[in-house]
Amino acid sequence: GNGGQTNQPSQSGSGSPGTSATSSDPGQTEKGAYIGKVPITLKHDVHGNDAKWAEIYAKEQYGATYEVIDPDNDLAAEIAAVETFIGKGVDGIILHPVDENGVNGIIQEARDAGVNIMTYNVKASDCKVPFLGIDEAEVAAQMGADMAKQWIELYPDKEVKVGLISWTNIAFCFDNRTGPFLKGVKTVVDYLPTDSWGFKNSAGEDLTGATYWVHAGGDLELAQTVTADSITKYPDVNIVYGDNVSNGLGALSAYEAAGRGKAVDGVPVTEIIASTDASDGELNKLADPTSSLKYCLGMQPQTFAYAQVDMMMEIINGQLDNDTYVERTTPDVYFNYYKDSLQDLQDWYNTQYLPSSPLDLVGTYGA
């Protein structure tokens, strides 16, 4: 794929999408293309921004009409959304599958109806159409290894113990986030527990290594309560990872409510916490030297959105065959309190997220 950029934020943070320049002939159809997008949900900042960037970019770059229907994590609603778009007569549909096995039929139906369709982020299990992915797994593994090293460096005599607050029912999350994260930690320490949790990735491998692994389903409150009970039972867990913004921040707030979750001058006191998505809420904590949230995996909504629209336009313009599987990859990033400067974080944020949030890291935490 064309993803292999390095994962340093300072480099990947450049706003210009890699492949957009190739769209040689923007206004090819007089009226402009008509694109429908079905994200997984609009209730998370990353996906919301992804959708909005795609709309802006589709309009400005290609003069395309662009609409979104939000299935809110419900497979049945997602299928209905694709059907609705077919009914509306769109030229192409950009689909984020809620479930990799659940969308095969509807993709076929769109093709039968002569409507272009591609998937992104999650690949349909029986995929015969172009797919745009993220090299998230690699970055997650790097982050896991990095975090473990950091902890050992800070506290050489405290045994590493991992707690995961995640979406235990979504194989995609095992494959790209928690699974690689654990593998990364394991490259640094060799004594993680081997009890099975019964969670397997889509290759069928058993994922082990966590001291606790709880389901929070991307719900702030649930993440907070299940983590609170886990803290009581496993007070000595010191590496905590939440596999999306709500799971991560919910976990952090549980640690805070238990009087933990603190750092002194960026040195975590009782545990080190990582989150996923790098939205403003997480970056705020990450940059804060008194919080123990110090790592964050970051999807790049703008980069990703641009790449989706480019790919879809190539399909519509006939440059890509819609009935052949092609995979492209966009770069993922992760951030780290210890290496990334406040200015870099702020710049990255300003590029990737729409300027609706008053995030001001330098002003708040600088000097």
Added chain:
Amino acid sequence: MSDHVLEIKNISKHFAGVKALDDVSFDIVRGSCHCLIGENGAGKSTLIKILTGAHPKTSGTVLYNGKDFNPASTKDAMKAGIGCLFQELNVVEKLRVEENICLGLEETRFGIIKKSSNQKVFDVLRRIDSSIEPKQYIEELSVAKRQVVEMAKALAMDSDVIIMDEPTASLTEEEVKRLFEIIHDLKSQGITIIYISHRLEEIMELADYVTVLRDGRHIATKPRAEISGRQELIQMMIGKVIVEDYVPNKIDENIKLIELKGVSNKKLHNISFDLHKGEILGFYGLIGAGKTEIARAIFGADKYAGTILVEGRDVKAVSPEKAITNGIVLVPEERRTQGICTSLSIAVNTPMMNYRTVSHKGILNKKQQGRLAREYIEKIGTACRDENQSVAFLSGGNQQKVVLSKCLNVSPKVLLLDEPTRGVDVGAKQEIYQIIRQMVKDGCSAIVFSSELPEILGLCDRIGLLYDGEIKMFLKNDEHVETRHIMSVVTGGVENE
């Protein structure tokens, strides 16, 4: 076959803590009209419910046509030939008349209703009331006509025994007459009637045999011929004779507490009258004449056109809340659904119309609340365990006394009493009359709305006669009052006969 269609032997029925029936035995003669009387809570309805399979009995046996009879459900009893008109109205508003009559009796195959001949329904209906059409929806019928539909249902079942639990409680004179004709007709066909009523005149007219129950026990079963009159029945029911007599009240004609001027609404036409201080005014009329409507209008529970003045001020009556602040209280006609909160205790019910006596700035004084309730329990003699007992577990008469306590607690100027003794037994009735008289003596005025003439004649100084939402005339209550004249007015006869 013996000539006893039912033989009731040593029946007992215990509810948690209550002996509703205690070793009751008597026989019922085929083709007779057997009347069952007794005070409220004597056990009449319970006995009926055992006969119809609605309740299981605790002990004893019932022989039906000489055979042991143990219906498991009302359907069982119906199939065996015992039909019943229960005390409460049992029709479904959203179904048609014919559907109601056939309800539960439909001929079906695999649950699919066969197009059965509704001829019988037509016949039965025409026999009782030809003005009701089988295709009409129940919700379009008056309360009385709904009762007729229910009766038709019992008749349509081809029952051997038909039980009627207070069937005339809401029928007009005319309808009662027709009912009695039907009963005679049924008897002549060999059908047995078990008839329950608090109206002793009806008993005297209808009965072949009378059984008296008291406190769940069987007092006597006598043929009609051996009964000398109402007084004997009352004596059997309560053990002592009560004399009803009217004592005029001290009326101050100069002070008008309430004036109605041309009050009209959906059911009332141009109602005008005054209520004087110290007076008990009575309104008499048949069911549907509009008594309840007048009471509710004065009380601000219903909207009306026209003027109501309370102590000379136009109240533009808007709500019961306002009426109560003006010193007007209402004892509503439906005690259980309008008068009391059955699931709450006596202590909680008592201050409901006027919390000021038990609170200060919205904060309740529980001790005061208990004290107040005990005070009224003793003052008007409510029989109960203590003030914390749920009103649900009181008998009808005692529930009515709780309603009166509520009203007394307001220290009202005007007491509106709508059917104050409906469904209350003879003993409790007298006690309630005594309470009303005492209240008037203590300085308040009252309006009594009743469909029982003796009640009106025993209590009131002045009597308004109602017919079809209009006041036909006022009478002064004294020895010259003629009941025949009153009856003719309230049934729509000419005013000045």
Added chain:
Amino acid sequence: MRNNKLSRSTQKNLVLFVILLVLCAFFYSQNNRFITVYNLTNMVRQSLPNFILGCGMTFVIASGAIDLSVGGTMALSAMLYGYLCIWGINPWLAVVIVAGFGVVVGIFNTVIMEKLQIPAIMATLATWIITAGMAMSVCKAIPITGPELKPITVLNSIKFGKIPLALPICIVVIAVFLFLEKKTILGKYAIAIGGNDAAAHFSGINVTKMRACFFVLTGVLAGLSGVWQVARLGSADPTIGTGMEFKVVAACILGGVNIKGGEGTVSGVMIGTAILIVLTNGMQMMDIGSFYQDIATGLVLLASVLINSDSVGELMGKKAAA
């Protein structure tokens, strides 16, 4: 007077139907692709569970109860169906077994309601918690899938010309329930029990047994809806049916069923269901965000109870008279 009496519910249904037509006309004017065979049949295909559950729920609510457990039953049925297929049971036999499971849930609901004397709303809420929890826990919330589910997914793609199978299924189910309502004791007894259960009891109707029938109806329909969703999704997802109970109840209320019982028609509920679905689809056709659809649903529901309420009716009647 005379026409009035025949048609109070029919009149209501007519009004509802006119509202439905007006809505359709409005959405058509906004996007003429709203009325195409594809879009119209699509709405049926997407909402088959809403339609068929609405049929059953009409009886339950008209009889004075409510069944909040249908969503959970759908989910658990879907999981049961998935496992049955994976265990190698014939997929069509599995449908029958799932229907049988629906019967069990219906009876369970009736038993806790009638024997343990728990109000329907709490009883079925408990059942919903149990079944939804069970559906999630048997599979650890991970949708199950496999080639064994293929045969059933065919249902979703069968088409007669441009008409998907869902449409004839929907029509048949509605026809069956109209028959049950008009021609069998079920319809009459539901109204009788909901309108006056004492009257029903004293007329010799076995109220418990009839209630069991109604709950079994919704149970079976929920089971079959679960299977239908498996056919649609190609996987047995334990979140199937989330929020279904309120959508169905809302459609019933909109369709003129009295929440206190004693009133309601299958035809009205079908129109109510259609209105809610047209509203959602139409707003999507106009590219109005899903967040606004929640608000619209709430407002429509509120408006419909207000219009059906007696006091508002009186008010409007008075205004008309004045």
Added chain:
Amino acid sequence: MSNQASALNRGIKFTADGVQNLTIFCIFLMACVVGFILEPKLFFSPSNVTSILVSASSVIIVASAVTLVLISGNLNLSVGGTGAMGAVLFGLMTRAGVPIVLAALLAVVLGLLAGMLCGFIIAQFKLPSFIVSLAFRYITRGIALVGAGGAVIFGLPAGISKIGMTIGSIPLPAVYAIAVVLVFVWIQNKTVFASTAYAVGANEPAAHLSGISNRKVVMSVFAMSGMLAAFVGVVITSRFTAADSGILSTLDNDCIIAAVLGGTDINGGRGTVFGMLMGALFIVVLTNIMNMLGMTTYTQDMVKGVVLIGAILLNNIIRKHVRI
């Protein structure tokens, strides 16, 4: 027949309410004992007690008012949505620079108004509360989603976390919960207002003819529950320093379940705030124990469903046998 009353002795007698409260209290204690036996070191540890209190706080706060709603014979299915709406409004205002206290106040007032409007429609048009509050559930949740644009609102001023933080080892949400419960126990026991709520719930027509305004009662109880729901939304927002439009999705059910476990009659006229408190704590302790046993959330739901049936059954038995 008459003067029996005075003759009756008055010893200490438990009313059905009393027996019910005692029962749920004992059940709660038993759950605690079980928790202690299973995890002797952890269960009564300060952090666990704190965590139990914080977890229960939202339900306890809102259910205090919802108990009164149920007592008045109504249901409120819209508290979750109202809470989310309050949270989003609070988030939007603080982000826009409105002073925190003022923003919190405005959010709470919005909740109060939403509840009051819901109650007004129910009482004025005599509509079933189930449906009206269901409609409000859709509307309030929709407004929350629109306000937040679906996403979680971050970038809120750090100062807001003071509202929901833990001071020393005392979490403020638990303090609020205790304060609210105390106030509502007092309201339930000591005010005329609560008496009228019982009356309306037990028999609305009778209450009406006793001069009790159904509308006042219903509007008040709904306003209270809306107000507290919005307050909880504010507290949660401050705890996360983020306003999430999807919060409190199970609050409606949880409040009803807590109240019903505590002996409140879903048909109105009966129930106590103390019983609700025990019910809510019991559920949280049960969840805590199940979490410590490593049960998944889903299996826990099943157990809760069964417990719910059991509790209602128990309450029915008590009602049947304590005939006072």
